[in-house]
Each structure stands twice: as C-alpha cells, then as structure tokens.
Amino acid sequence: MDTTDLRRALGRFGTGVTIVSTLDAQGVPTGVTANSFSSVSLDPPIVLWSLRRASPSLAAFDATGRFVINVLALEQVELSRRFASPVADKFAGVGHTRGLGGLPVVEGCAAVFECRTEQRLEVGDHVLFLGLVEAYGHQVGPTLLYCQGQYAQGVNLETPPPPTPTATRTAPCATAPS
Ligand SMILES: Cc1cc2nc3c(=O)[nH]c(=O)nc-3n(C[C@H](O)[C@H](O)[C@H](O)COP(=O)(O)O)c2cc1C
Known part of the structure; x- marks a missing residue:
C-alpha cells in the first residue's frame, strides 16, 4: 500500500486539533500536538488518542x-505548531494552570479533558491511550480545525444554537507557579 497516498486519503477526514499534555520524569510539563483524539463513551466518560x-x-x-x-481554539494555531515540533521545553512561555495530578492545562482552549489512563494498547506503529475523564471544562468561541494537512476554521451550515454559558468547569484548577 502506498503510505503517502493512504495518508492523503485519511487526511480527507477533518478533525479538531489538541495538545495532549502531561509531566515528564522530572515533573516538567510537556505535550504533543495530536488530532487522533476521539470520544468513546459518555457513561463512563472515556476518550482516546x-x-x-x-x-x-x-x-x-x-x-x-x-x-x-x-482542544485548541482557532487563535491557538501557533501552539499547535510548537507542540508538533521537537523543541526541548514545549511549555516555555506557554500560559497554563495546573490541574489534577499537577498536570499542565493550557490556557484559552476551547475545551479541556483531564484524564486518567485506563488502557494502553500497542497498535501497529502507535500506542493507543484510553482515558477516564475526571474533570473537564469548555468555553465558547471557534475551534481550530485540521483537514487535508492544513489548518482550517469551520463554517456553520446550521441555524446557530441557543447561547450556552460562556465557560464551565467541573473541578477547580490552581494557577501554575510563574
Ligand atoms: C495537526 C497535527 C496532528 C497530529 N496528530 C498526531 C497524533 O495524533 N499522534 C502522534 O503521534 N503525532 C501527531 N502529530 C505529530 C506530533 O505532534 C509530532 O510528531 C511531535 O513532534 C510529537 O512530539 P514529540 O517529538 O515530543 O514526540 C500531529 C501533528 C500535527 C501538526
């Protein structure tokens, strides 16, 4: 199979863009850009990437x-590029708070889901992480999209939904030390 062409075909599937974050062995915040995120179950709340x-x-x-x-907001495209590159300190200069377990939560995102890894599966050349959502939050505003290898923004084809709260959060989140 021509993997370049397969990648092109798979890229026709538009997604959002996430930074998946954690702490390294020294307790330093780190993360990667990932669009493999997907919701799996609502009850219990399980997501994967x-x-x-x-x-x-x-x-x-x-x-x-x-x-x-x-989950990145439209204006966070530069953060996506940063976390997709092999820089030494991904979080240097990146606004964040500390969530459950002291993990970094990026400020200004469209949504965040704080997860405990429930299952880890080695599948081909990737490792699949399934996580139980222990806290989450979201706020209004456009979400960054990714399709055909390019960043994009959505166009609403429906009647706009009724207004929702501007921001919600299920668990308190302490501010990171500067
Ligand atoms: C939009 C976008 C989505 C990506 N999605 C994934 C992904 O789901 N899984 C993955 O392993 N790499 C993904 N990557 C590539 C990683 O972000 C990239 O390899 C990065 O360097 C990983 O950080 P690391 O060098 O610390 O592993 C994506 C890159 C971009 C630009």
Whole structure:
C-alpha cells in the first residue's frame, strides 16, 4: 500500500486539533500536538488518542498514567505548531494552570479533558491511550480545525444554537507557579 497516498486519503477526514499534555520524569510539563483524539463513551466518560511509538514523549505519558486533552481554539494555531515540533521545553512561555495530578492545562482552549489512563494498547506503529475523564471544562468561541494537512476554521451550515454559558468547569484548577 502506498503510505503517502493512504495518508492523503485519511487526511480527507477533518478533525479538531489538541495538545495532549502531561509531566515528564522530572515533573516538567510537556505535550504533543495530536488530532487522533476521539470520544468513546459518555457513561463512563472515556476518550482516546494515539501517539507514535517512536515519540520521545511516550515515556512521560506512560510514567504519569495521566493526560490532559487541550482542544485548541482557532487563535491557538501557533501552539499547535510548537507542540508538533521537537523543541526541548514545549511549555516555555506557554500560559497554563495546573490541574489534577499537577498536570499542565493550557490556557484559552476551547475545551479541556483531564484524564486518567485506563488502557494502553500497542497498535501497529502507535500506542493507543484510553482515558477516564475526571474533570473537564469548555468555553465558547471557534475551534481550530485540521483537514487535508492544513489548518482550517469551520463554517456553520446550521441555524446557530441557543447561547450556552460562556465557560464551565467541573473541578477547580490552581494557577501554575510563574
Ligand atoms: C495537526 C497535527 C496532528 C497530529 N496528530 C498526531 C497524533 O495524533 N499522534 C502522534 O503521534 N503525532 C501527531 N502529530 C505529530 C506530533 O505532534 C509530532 O510528531 C511531535 O513532534 C510529537 O512530539 P514529540 O517529538 O515530543 O514526540 C500531529 C501533528 C500535527 C501538526
């Protein structure tokens, strides 16, 4: 199978963009850009994402047994590029608070899901993480999208929904030390 063409075909499936964050072995915040995020179950609340096995970040996700899904807002495209590149300190200069387990929660996201890893499956060249959502939050505003290898923004084809609260959060979140 032509993997380049397969990747092109798979890229026709538009997604949102997330930064999946955790702590490394030294307790330093780290994370990766991932669009493999998906919801699996509402009751219990389970989500999944996958990370390539060769990723230098894999050890951190395995060690903490926790991760935060930070769903990026439209204006956070530069954060997506940053966390998709092999920079040494991904969180340097990135506004964040500390959530459950002291994990970094990126400020200004469309939604965040704080998860405990429930299952880890090695599938081909990726590791699949299934997480139980222990806290979450979301706020209004456009979400960053990704389709055909390019960042994008959505166009609403429906009647706008009734207004929802501007922001909600299920658990308190302490401010990170500066
Ligand atoms: C929009 C977008 C989505 C991505 N999704 C994933 C993903 O779901 N899983 C993955 O392993 N890499 C994904 N990547 C690539 C990683 O972000 C990239 O390999 C990054 O360097 C990983 O960090 P690391 O070097 O610390 O492993 C994605 C990149 C972009 C730009």
